[in-house]
């Protein structure tokens with residue numbers, strides 16, 4: 573039978589931002605409810621080694637880190653509910669949210685932590701080697717490619733920045749773009765072209781990523797030339813896909829202000845355009861996109877909710 577849940581603060585999404593917001597809100601006695609959504613744990617569930625989340629001397633695994641965050645949220649009394657919010661009525665106070673299970677969540681405030689998803693090329697081989705040489709985050713995984721050869725796929729600001737970042741680790745970075753002109757800002761392009769470690773390959777489409785098993789690792793990239801030159805096969809160790817991200821904001825469209833790419837617009841206090849609704853993590857941050865920054869924003873949003881409710 574469907575239920576109605578009442579809370580001071582409903583947290584939507586269970587990545588680092590959502591769990592951190594939940595922990596802080598619970599410790600402020602706001603009795604938060606966390607609705608975990610379709611992929612509890614978020615992007616870290618498809619990451620393997622994590623070496624840049626502070627507090628751990630040795631490499632940890634993304635899914636393990638998220639299990640720990642969930643356990644910590646439960647430990648401070650947060651109900652972490654397997655459900656998906658499908659509709660948010662922002663015209664009423666308190667807010668009324670409907671969910672896939674048929675339950676209703678009535679909340680004085682909401683913290684949106686629904687995150688973003690990296691866009692992928694959609695190749696079977698890309699899926700197979702994800703976490704084993706294929707990544708969508710150079711800051712997270714670049715370190716594992718010291719003195720190795722890698723490729724970045726894409727032609728926007730992210731691809732150029734990822735390629736530049738990877739030159740701090742890799743010996744050679746191919747920038748593979750489907751056209752003969754980058755979409756990235758001119759200033760970034762100028763820096764890219766001056767970097768001797770970066771080799772742009774134009775008009776190329778990725779056909780497949782090849783590799784070995786036991787241990788699973790990437791060894792080659794198959795490329796087609798859009799201008800009709802023969803297909804080629806280059807040897808490398810890693811492939812970074814940087815063709816954009818999609819924030820998970822469909823249910824908020826037309827209800828709170830989003831930017832032209834669908835990210836939630838917030839001020840520096842993480843308030844959205846709707847009073848009482850806050851957003852934290854990758855759903856409103858297309859620049860830093862790190863677990864630690866998302867967690868920090870989750871904390872900020874919970875502190876702001878506490879302030880908001882005490883006014």
Ligand code: NAP
Pocket residue numbers: 692693725726727728729730731733750751754755814815816817833858859
């Ligand atoms: P983006 O600007 O949308 O660029 C995506 C790139 O990937 C484009 O070059 C696109 O090719 C290519 N692409 C898309 N789908 C592809 C596919 N299926 N196969 C091959 N290539 C594909 O994404 P982004 O670079 O992640 O940037 C997103 C937003 O964040 C932008 O507004 C950007 O300015 C901003 N951003 C800003 C900064 C900064 O200010 N420092 C840093 C990062 C991102 P085409 O060029 O042919 O369309």
